Structure formats: C-alpha cells, structure tokens
Amino acid sequence: MNPLAEQLNENLKAGNIHVYEMLSTLGKEIYFPKEGILSQSAEAAAGAKKYNATIGIATEDGGPMHLSAIQETLSAYKPQDLYPYAPPAGKPELRSAWREKMIAENPSIADKSFGNPVVTNALTHGLSIVADLFVDEGDAVIFPDKNWENYELTFGIRRHGVIVNYPLFTEDMKFNSQGLREALLSQKDKGKAIVILNFPNNPTGYTPGAKEGDEIVAAITEAAEAGINVVVVTDDAYFGLFFEESLSESLFGRLAGRHPRILPVKVDGATKEEYVWGFRVGFITYAAEDAAVLSALEQKTLGIIRATISSGAHPSQTFVLHALKSPEFHAQKAEKFRVMKGRANKVKALLDSGKYGDVWEYYPFNSGYFMCLKLKNVNAETLRQHLIREYGVGTIALGDTDLRIAFSCIAEENLEDLFDLVYRGVQDLQA
Numbered sequence: 001m002n003p004l005a006e007q008l009n010e011n012l013k014a015g016n017i018h019v020y021e022m023l024s025t026l027g028k029e030i031y032f033p034k035e036g037i038l039s040q041s042a043e044a045a046a047g048a049k050k051y052n053a054t055i056g057i058a059t060e061d062g063g064p065m066h067l068s069a070i071q072e073t074l075s076a077y078k079p080q081d082l083y084p085y086a087p088p089a090g091k092p093e094l095r096s097a098w099r100e101k102m103i104a105e106n107p108s109i110a111d112k113s114f115g116n117p118v119v120t121n122a123l124t125h126g127l128s129i130v131a132d133l134f135v136d137e138g139d140a141v142i143f144p145d146k147n148w149e150n151y152e153l154t155f156g157i158r159r160h161g162v163i164v165n166y167p168l169f170t171e172d173m174k175f176n177s178q179g180l181r182e183a184l185l186s187q188k189d190k191g192k193a194i195v196i197l198n199f200p201n202n203p204t205g206y207t208p209g210a211k212e213g214d215e216i217v218a219a220i221t222e223a224a225e226a227g228i229n230v231v232v233v234t235d236d237a238y239f240g241l242f243f244e245e246s247l248s249e250s251l252f253g254r255l256a257g258r259h260p261r262i263l264p265v266k267v268d269g270a271t272k273e274e275y276v277w278g279f280r281v282g283f284i285t286y287a288a289e290d291a292a293v294l295s296a297l298e299q300k301t302l303g304i305i306r307a308t309i310s311s312g313a314h315p316s317q318t319f320v321l322h323a324l325k326s327p328e329f330h331a332q333k334a335e336k337f338r339v340m341k342g343r344a345n346k347v348k349a350l351l352d353s354g355k356y357g358d359v360w361e362y363y364p365f366n367s368g369y370f371m372c373l374k375l376k377n378v379n380a381e382t383l384r385q386h387l388i389r390e391y392g393v394g395t396i397a398l399g400d401t402d403l404r405i406a407f408s409c410i411a412e413e414n415l416e417d418l419f420d421l422v423y424r425g426v427q428d429l430q431a
C-alpha cells in the first residue's frame with residue numbers, strides 16, 4: 001500500500017476506527033498524491049515569481065491563453081476565473097460560500113463538527129464517490145422502494161453493493177422508519193450498511209415530518225448501538241423546496257456527532273436548487289468529531305476525484321459562486337420557490353377536487369419537483385405510451401401502478417389540462 005494511503009488509514013484508525021472499517025478496499029487504498037504535479041505547481045504558484053513552467057495550461061500576457069471566440073460570449077468573467085484548472089477540491093471561495101449557505105439553511109449543524117464541502121461534478125458524482133469509498137462487493141445499500149433509479153447503477157452495478165429496499169410508506173402513508181430499521185438491523189452479521197436518505201424524495205415528492213425524522217434518526221442510532229457501522233448519505237438534491245409542514249433541514253445535521261458508528265455524508269449541489277442542471281456543480285461533505293478523520297476523508301475524496309475527473313469544470317463553479325454572492329440571489333430564489341409552490345398547491349387542489357373520480361390515488365407529496373399517481377385499474381406503462389401517442393403528454397411510468405408527474409416543468413395554468421388529459425387517457429384504456 002502507498003505510504004500516504006497508509007498514513008491516512010492510520011489517522012482514521014486513531015481518530016475513529018469505525019470510519020476506517022467502513023471504507024471499501026478502494027477507499028483504503030486511495031490517497032491524494034502529495035508530491036506530484038499538482039503540489040509542485042501549487043508550490044510554484046506561490047513562490048516562482050520569475051517563470052512558472054509547471055502545470056499544463058498555456059499562458060499569454062500574464063493570464064491564461066484563450067480564444068476570443070469563447071471569451072467574447074463570457075466577457076462578464078475574468079479569464080482566470082474560467083480557463084485554468086479549478087483545484088481538485090473545487091474553488092476555495094465556492095467551498096466556503098456553500099458551507100455558509102449550508103449553515104444558514106440548516107441551523108442544526110452550526111455547532112456540529114463537519115468538513116469543508118468538496119466540489120463534485122454534481123450529485124451523481126458525489127454519490128459515486130461515496131460508492132467508491134465505502135461500497136465493496138456484497139455490502140448492503142439500503143434505500144426505499146421508491147427511489148431515483150440511478151442508485152442501482154451507482155451502487156449496485158458499478159460497485160456490486162447488494163440493494164436492500166424497504167417500502168417507503170407505511171399503510172397510513174407516513175415514512176416507514178420501521179422498514180428502514182428492520183433493513184438496517186438485518187445487516188448485523190455484516191456489521192456494515194450504507195443508507196441513502198433522499199428528501200424531498202424522487203419520485204414521490206415526499207419529505208417526512210418532525211416525528212418521522214426523529215424515528216429515522218432513532219432507527220439509525222439503534223443500528224449503530226447494535227454494532228453496525230452505518231454510512232448515511234443524505235441525497236439532498238431537491239433541498240429547500242419544502243412547500244408544506246415537513247422537515248426543512250437535512251437530517252445530516254441531526255446525525256452529525258450522533259454516534260461513532262454513524263458517518264453522515266451530505267451530497268447536495270446547485271443542480272436542482274439553483275436551477276443549473278447542466279452546470280454540474282455539486283458538493284460532498286462529511287461529518288466527524290475528529291479533525292484528522294475529516295481531513296483523511298477529504299484526502300481520500302480528492303484521490304478519487306484526481307483518479308476519475310482530475311478536477312471539476314471551472315466556469316460553472318465561477319457562475320455558481322457569482323450567483324451565491326449576488327445581492328439578488330435570495331430574492332430571485334424566493335420568486336422561483338413561489339412558482340414551484342404554486343404548481344404543487346395547484347396539483348393538490350386538482351387532485352382533491354373530486355373531478356377525477358376513482359381512477360387513481362396519489363402518494364403524499366409536500367416538496368421537490370415531482371408527485372406520483374397510483375393508478376387503480378390500468379397499467380402505468382400502457383397509460384404512459386397511450387398518453388404520448390394520443391395526447392402528446394409525457395410522463396414517467398414506474399412499476400405497474402405508479403406514474404410520475406414532474407409538475408416542476410408544467411406552468412400552473414396548464415396543470416388542469418395536463419391532469420384532464422391523463423384522466424382521459426385512463427378512461428380510454430378502461431373503455
């Protein structure tokens with residue numbers, strides 16, 4: 001094993017042996033090279049005042065070489081904020097700004113010990129870093145039966161984790177923390193599990209309330225007390241879009257500092273929150289009591305980044321940083337929140353109006369981009385195809401009964417027409 005990896009592992013063992021035990025083989029072996037091109041370049045950037053002939057970019061007139069054809073459309077930004085490589089951990093200012101935003105929006109973490117967010121190529125990349133660092137063949141990866149389909153590829157296919165699903169809802173349509181608890185406790189023999197919490201949930205648009213939040217934290221704590229090492233990932237992709245009474249902070253805060261066998265990992269980003277899906281800017285943040293543990297986890301994360309994408313795109317980090325610092329940012333976000341909440345409320349009013357008879361129920365929703373119908377008499381995939389063909393309406397079929405509707409991309413005034421057409425589609429198939 002590389003001595004740097006060994007040193008990080010020793011630091012983890014000394015700081016919290018359970019975090020070391022949670023690592024995959026790759027997680028144990030990975031490290032961020034200290035004496036490679038990047039560190040020599042960093043040293044040169046600080047000290048080589050005459051000629052800096054280190055890293056592989058080209059310079060001209062004291063700045064990064066660039067083409068006018070590109071710069072002329074980006075003239076609001078300085079070339080040095082666009083063209084050079086961003087550091088593997090991301091632009092330092094962006095990392096601090098995101099950390100501040102995280103604390104402002106999650107007061108429960110203000111007094112907790114957690115690291116500096118590391119920039120990822122958006123949330124998918126953050127999740128795959130978690131998979132690389134913590135999932136070995138056969139490790140249990142626990143998440144509900146209604147989930148973002150990509151977890152299967154990231155944790156199952158790519159890392160050979162064993163996917164353990166539990167029903168998201170209880171019979172009275174609350175979060176099934178008992179299901180989570182049982183799935184966790186059934187991993188006692190393995191002594192390890194990776195749990196993914198995703199609120200607002202994709203596909204249902206559900207975020208639990210305070211009592212359910214307490215139960216989730218209690219279930220995870222019980223597993224930790226039973227000797228199971230639990231990596232808890234909060235996939236906070238749709239964070240902030242809470243339209244009704246529900247938790248409005250990430251459970252990352254509640255889990256931080258809770259138990260030495262719980263490692264909370266927050267995966268979040270600008271993708272959905274700031275409406276910049278294609279920018280690919282996300283973050284991964286760890287909570288741990290010991291500074292050396294946080295530092296070792298950051299180094300290992302940087303090792304994975306260096307080995308896969310080397311560093312994230314610089315321009316989009318600059319754009320997001322600019323937005324976070326803009327005096328208009330909060331007002332503009334509040335305006336978009338109002339639009340999204342208006343759509344969610346409208347959908348609920350339509351569904352509760354009684355006009356759609358008895359052809360579907362809907363799963364509880366109170367947040368995020370989506371809601372899900374539960375069809376009573378027709379197959380979801382048959383309906384989906386019929387809706388496209390006959391009415392030019394696109395929806396997502398999930399399993400036999402569920403139809404996901406992204407109200408996030410339908411104007412409020414068109415929602416009634418949309419649901420009328422879906423209803424008509426169901427009637428056509430029933431006839």
Ligand SMILES: Cc1ncc(COP(=O)(O)O)c(C=O)c1O
Pocket residue numbers: 121122123124125148198201202235237269271272277282
């Ligand atoms: C729950 C959830 N997590 C993560 C992602 C991925 O986000 P990103 O586009 O930032 O990779 C999505 C996107 O659909 C999602 O729904």
